[in-house]
Amino acid sequence: MAARKRASASSDASAKPPRNEEAVKAEPKPAEAAPIDPPIAPPKLGFILKLSALFLAPYLYLILRHFDIDRELRRSILINAGLSLAGFFATVKLIPVASRYVLRRNLFGYDINKKGTPQGTVKVPESLGIAVGIVYLVLAIVFQYFNFTADSNWLVEYNAALASICFMILLGFTDDVLDVPWRVKLILPSFAALPLLMAYAGHTTIIIPKPLIPYVGMEILDLGWIYKLYMGLLAVFCTNSINIHAGLNGLEVGQTVVIAAAILLHNIIQIGASKDPEYMQAHAFSIYLVQPMLATSLALLSYNWYPSSVFVGDTYTYFAGMTMAVVGILGHYSETLLIFFLPQILNFLLSLPQLAGFVKCPRHRLPRFDPQSGLLTGTNDGTLVNFFLRAFGQKTEKSLCILLLLFQVFFILL
Amino acid sequence: MAARKRASASSDASAKPPRNEEAVKAEPKPAEAAPIDPPIAPPKLGFILKLSALFLAPYLYLILRHFDIDRELRRSILINAGLSLAGFFATVKLIPVASRYVLRRNLFGYDINKKGTPQGTVKVPESLGIAVGIVYLVLAIVFQYFNFTADSNWLVEYNAALASICFMILLGFTDDVLDVPWRVKLILPSFAALPLLMAYAGHTTIIIPKPLTPYVGMEILDLGWIYKLYMGLLAVFCTNSINIHAGLNGLEVGQTVVIAAAILLHNIIQIGASKDPEYMQAHAFSIYLVQPMLATSLALLSYNWYPSSVFVGDTYTYFAGMTMAVVGILGHYSETLLIFFLPQILNFLLSLPQLAGFVKCPRHRLPRFDPQSGLLTGTNDGTLVNFFLRAFGQKTEKSLCILLLLFQAMACGFCFLLRWLLAGWYK
Numbered sequence: 001m002a003a004r005k006r007a008s009a010s011s012d013a014s015a016k017p018p019r020n021e022e023a024v025k026a027e028p029k030p031a032e033a034a035p036i037d038p039p040i041a042p043p044k045l046g047f048i049l050k051l052s053a054l055f056l057a058p059y060l061y062l063i064l065r066h067f068d069i070d071r072e073l074r075r076s077i078l079i080n081a082g083l084s085l086a087g088f089f090a091t092v093k094l095i096p097v098a099s100r101y102v103l104r105r106n107l108f109g110y111d112i113n114k115k116g117t118p119q120g121t122v123k124v125p126e127s128l129g130i131a132v133g134i135v136y137l138v139l140a141i142v143f144q145y146f147n148f149t150a151d152s153n154w155l156v157e158y159n160a161a162l163a164s165i166c167f168m169i170l171l172g173f174t175d176d177v178l179d180v181p182w183r184v185k186l187i188l189p190s191f192a193a194l195p196l197l198m199a200y201a202g203h204t205t206i207i208i209p210k211p212l213i214p215y216v217g218m219e220i221l222d223l224g225w226i227y228k229l230y231m232g233l234l235a236v237f238c239t240n241s242i243n244i245h246a247g248l249n250g251l252e253v254g255q256t257v258v259i260a261a262a263i264l265l266h267n268i269i270q271i272g273a274s275k276d277p278e279y280m281q282a283h284a285f286s287i288y289l290v291q292p293m294l295a296t297s298l299a300l301l302s303y304n305w306y307p308s309s310v311f312v313g314d315t316y317t318y319f320a321g322m323t324m325a326v327v328g329i330l331g332h333y334s335e336t337l338l339i340f341f342l343p344q345i346l347n348f349l350l351s352l353p354q355l356a357g358f359v360k361c362p363r364h365r366l367p368r369f370d371p372q373s374g375l376l377t378g379t380n381d382g383t384l385v386n387f388f389l390r391a392f393g394q395k396t397e398k399s400l401c402i403l404l405l406l407f408q409v410f411f412i413l414l
Numbered sequence: 415m416a417a418r419k420r421a422s423a424s425s426d427a428s429a430k431p432p433r434n435e436e437a438v439k440a441e442p443k444p445a446e447a448a449p450i451d452p453p454i455a456p457p458k459l460g461f462i463l464k465l466s467a468l469f470l471a472p473y474l475y476l477i478l479r480h481f482d483i484d485r486e487l488r489r490s491i492l493i494n495a496g497l498s499l500a501g502f503f504a505t506v507k508l509i510p511v512a513s514r515y516v517l518r519r520n521l522f523g524y525d526i527n528k529k530g531t532p533q534g535t536v537k538v539p540e541s542l543g544i545a546v547g548i549v550y551l552v553l554a555i556v557f558q559y560f561n562f563t564a565d566s567n568w569l570v571e572y573n574a575a576l577a578s579i580c581f582m583i584l585l586g587f588t589d590d591v592l593d594v595p596w597r598v599k600l601i602l603p604s605f606a607a608l609p610l611l612m613a614y615a616g617h618t619t620i621i622i623p624k625p626l627t628p629y630v631g632m633e634i635l636d637l638g639w640i641y642k643l644y645m646g647l648l649a650v651f652c653t654n655s656i657n658i659h660a661g662l663n664g665l666e667v668g669q670t671v672v673i674a675a676a677i678l679l680h681n682i683i684q685i686g687a688s689k690d691p692e693y694m695q696a697h698a699f700s701i702y703l704v705q706p707m708l709a710t711s712l713a714l715l716s717y718n719w720y721p722s723s724v725f726v727g728d729t730y731t732y733f734a735g736m737t738m739a740v741v742g743i744l745g746h747y748s749e750t751l752l753i754f755f756l757p758q759i760l761n762f763l764l765s766l767p768q769l770a771g772f773v774k775c776p777r778h779r780l781p782r783f784d785p786q787s788g789l790l791t792g793t794n795d796g797t798l799v800n801f802f803l804r805a806f807g808q809k810t811e812k813s814l815c816i817l818l819l820l821f822q823a824m825a826c827g828f829c830f831l832l833r834w835l836l837a838g839w840y841k
Contacts, residue, residue, distance in 0.1 A: 049613060059658055101592040130588060138605055159573035159613060165550055166580040170587065174678040175804040177591050180516040191552055198558040199573060311567070 028144065036106060040099050040125065040309040043092055043203030043302035055261045059268065067272025073284055079146045080288050084295035085138045091132055091299035095110040099125040099310055107176065109311055110365065113248065113397050115168055116371025124308060127176040129316025132296045135167035136319070137162070138252070147288070147341045160199030161289060168192035168239070172318035185314070186240060191324055193235035196329060197228050231329050238328075238337075241344035243314060244351055247366045248401040249306040253297055256407055257341045260294040262412040263327065265337060275363040279358070288330035293323050306398040342411040347384040352383050369397075376400060433455065449459045453573045454513050454723040457506055457716035457834055464714060474683065481686025487698055493560045494702050498709035505546055505713035509788060512537040513724055521590065523725055527662065527811050530785025538722060541590040543730025547583035550733070551576070553706040561702070565799045568695070574613030575703060579733065582606035582653070584731035599728070600654060607649035610743060611642050645743050649772045652742075652751075653735030655758035657728060658765055661780045661799055662815045663720040667711050669822050670734040673709040673754045676826035677741065700745035707737050709730065720812040753829035757822050761798040768796050783811075791813060 063069065063077060102108070102125045114120040144155070171188045180188075223230070228281035245251045265289070267283040274280055277320055299314065303309045305323070338345070354361035365381035367389050374396055378389030388403060390393060395403070477483065477491060499654055513591070516522070516539045528534040549632045554576055558569070572748060585602045594602075627633055637644070660666045681697040681704070688694055701817025714730065743752035752759070768775035779795035781803050803809060809817070 090794055096593075101594065105592055107591075134585070134588070134605075137584075138608070141577070141581075141612060144609075152570055153569045155613060156566055159570060162609060163555070163580055166577055166584060167555075170551075170580060170584040171548070173584065173591075174548070176588065177521075177587075178512070178519055178545060180515065191548075191555075194552070194555040195558075195573060195576060198555060199569060218750075277802060305588040371461040379781050 007324040023265055028055055040096055042304050045302055047305060048298050048302045059264060062268045071218055076147050077287055080143055080291050083139050083143055084291040085290050087135050088299045091135045091296045094131045094135060095128055095303050095310060098128060098131040102127060104185040112366055113369045116398060117369050119307060124311050125148045126311045126313050127313030128300060128310040129313045131318060132171050132300050133319045136292050136296050143288060156199050157330050160195040161330060163195035164192055164326055165323055168322035169315060169319050172315040176313040176315050189236045189239040189322060190232050191234050197231055217311055235322060235325040235336055236280060239318045241348050242321045243317040245344050245347040245384060250310040251401050252306050252312050253301040254303050254405045257297050257301060258408045260290050262340050263290050286327040289323060289327050330356050343384060343408050350382040350384060350387060356391060417587050425479060437622040450519040453517055453552055456721050459716055462716045464713050473678060476682045490561050493700055494557055494705050497553050498705040501549050501706050502713045504707040505549045505594050505710045508545045508549060509542055509717050509724060512542060512545040516541060526785045531782060538725050538810060540725045541727030541729050542714060543726040543727045543733055544587050544827055546714050546730060547733045550706050550710050551580055551756050558703060570613050574609040576745060577609035578606055578731060578740055579737055581735050582736035585728060586729040590729050593759055602648055603650045603736060604646050605652040607646050610740055630679050648748055649736060649739040651730045652739040655762050656735045657800060658760040659758050661724040661810050664715060664718050666726050667715040667718050668819045671715060672819055673824045674704050676754050677704050696745045700741040703737060703741050720815060754826050756825040757798060764796040764798060764801060
């Protein structure tokens with residue numbers, strides 16, 4: 001369910017005038033006195049810088065000093081990081097440009113959680129996930145050229161991953177534009193996951209947890225096609241669960257950023273602690289696909305964080321979910337990934353009664369906003385957002401979002 | 415340039431009511447008396463059937479009887495053909511559904527070549543290339559499971575091809591929705607071709623034509639990165655050249671169908687006439703990617719042929735152009751492909767003065783339509799469409815389109831003739 005109800009594709013076709021581009025440079029300069037209002041506010045780059053530093057410090061330390069990582073591998077990871085950094089700046093510059101085009105085609109929404117305040121009448125551009133997606137794809141495609149440790153099996157998996165992620169972005173953007181029925185939305189990720197399932201040449205065995213061995217009778221169980229079914233379902237789950245754990249400014253991108261950071265730390269720790277080259281390659285593979293996603297997502301967050309200048313659309317949530325499912329599958333750590341997704345799982349379980357139709361399910365299951373106090377009150381809808389509000393009392397949108405993201409971090413540290 | 419100017423994204427947000435789906439079944443049944451008007455006319459399936467038979471007869475004959483093709487290979491080709499057939503029916507059913515959604519989001523255009531007649535006021539859904547693209551991708555992805563002759567190199571090329579085509583569909587649809595500036599449009603295919611360039615593990619050598627060997631000094635020349643640049647430019651050319659050779663009902667899809675049919679015939683002839691397994695694999699690879707495109711395109715043509723019920727959008731022309739560039743590159747027959755593209759090349763050359771800015775270039779370079787007579791008159795714009803009209807006099811839209819498609823078929827035939835005549839002398 002989209003976080004923001006799209007305003008009806010109606011009368012207003014006036015194009016927003018082009019905005020000058022200085023304000024989106026890395027060092028924020030004062031905006032020139034433009035003759036007309038720019039379409040979106042400047043990015044909150046200071047905030048992003050602080051957030052990134054919080055993660056980058058331990059991450060870079062682990063890569064460069066703490067672990068003794070093979071030189072070639074380290075070089076590939078750092079090249080990928082450099083590419084991702086370039087992608088960050090490219091996305092920061094692209095989003096305002098894309099916003100103009102998107103507004104011109106009436107792809108916008110009104111911020112429901114600001115209804116009744118002046119900001120509730122602003123047309124917020126939707127589906128900026130398309131800008132992130134396109135920059136990401138270019139980064140991921142170009143990186144292949146720089147990866148010196150590639151063999152043909154790696155190339156197959158990488159290209160299948162690219163095809164899956166690309167197809168998902170296409171389906172997500174098509175959904176944002178055409179607003180497909182939610183039953184179709186549910187199965188779209190299965191189609192997008194197909195290249196992955198076809199190319200997956202890994203083992204389909206699972207290791208039975210030791211306590212269960214006497215009951216099952218074996219140590220290793222070959223699931224065969226059931227494992228592929230699991231992979232497909234994982235893709236469906238990751239994409240849709242992020243999509244429904246939404247509704248506050250910055251929540252969708254924020255949760256993705258937190259999980260991505262956790263994934264990268266997990267990957268680098270596993271590389272550092274392991275001696276098996278195949279195992280290290282699997283985690284490196286994950287790093288190569290997640291670093292660009294983290295960088296481009298941070299760029300999006302700089303506009304999407306409270307108060308949101310742009311909305312991300314299903315394009316973004318599907319892209320993020322699929323990328324994480326892809327790396328979890330090809331990196332062979334999907335169980336760990338599911339633990340990172342615990343808040344999303346909780347949200348999904350809370351949502352089940354309404355999704356299954358047992359309880360009446362409104363179009364938006366957002367909390368109630370009081371324009372006077374600026375606080376949100378929890379409704380009886382089954383979402384983590386509302387649950388937190390009911391448990392912890394009324395909150396502002398920003399503090400609630402921060403609380404939910406800290407909850408996400410908490411589970412990862414577990 | 416889009417064939418049809420999109421109506422400004424303006425006031426009318428009324429959704430067309432859902433249409434009942436019977437009329438899109440393969441055997442046309444009389445439409446039930448629906449309480450409201452359906453959004454688009456039923457597909458012209460009879461026409462498509464006759465067109466397909468025209469091509470399928472020689473094609474199937476070559477595959478099944480004339481050539482002695484390896485059993486495994488033949489089986490893969492026929493499985494792919496079966497999948498493509500399923501894709502045809504899926505697309506025929508999907509297009510009316512997609513049209514409703516597309517109209518609801520104001521992605522439509524008015525048929526400029528019917529302006530002044532009642533049909534000129536109908537809102538025609540745009541960008542139905544997205545339906546074709548999605549069905550195509552599903553077919554292409556699923557086919558991997560059925561290809562028993564796949565090795566890891568094949569899988570790399572196939573997945574890189576899928577990634578390129580998928581990225582192109584994404585960029586094409588984004589262009590249709592957001593209407594990006596034409597300078598950006600030009601370079602989009604270069605980005606989409608990147609997976610292909612990265613994964614291309616083939617030789618970058620070209621064989622110097624025998625007559626030129628004394629001048630060049632070698633028989634084989636290794637172009638290295640220049641060959642990759644050529645591949646990138648080929649992708650940009652194929653996509654944009656189809657895009658500008660447009661403007662009549664059914665022209666964009668029609669030219670693609672003709673070229674695709676020629677490609678398949680070329681592939682099967684080369685497979686039959688060759689003994690080199692790698693060479694056969696390269697042409698089989700092309701068949702696996704072009705058959706689904708031909709089938710889904712025929713489904714689109716059943717709605718897009720004169721008079722058009724739907725418009726295809728840049729999504730379709732970019733998808734078609736990229737697919738053909740991809741198979742030309744990975745099948746190693748890009749020079750042959752360029753000869754199939756002769757009309758597109760001519761159109762591009764005719765268009766150069768206006769594209770380069772020497773001559774004033776209007777938004778649409780379409781011929782002038784006279785609602786009284788129903789005939790088109792050529793303007794002085796530099797397109798093949800206008801050139802034909804100036805050379806052959808006024809024509810109806812349908813007959814002009816047929817003429818241009820015959821010209822395309824002639825170019826393909828000319829290519830086959832040329833190859834037959836020059837075999838041995840040229841290479």
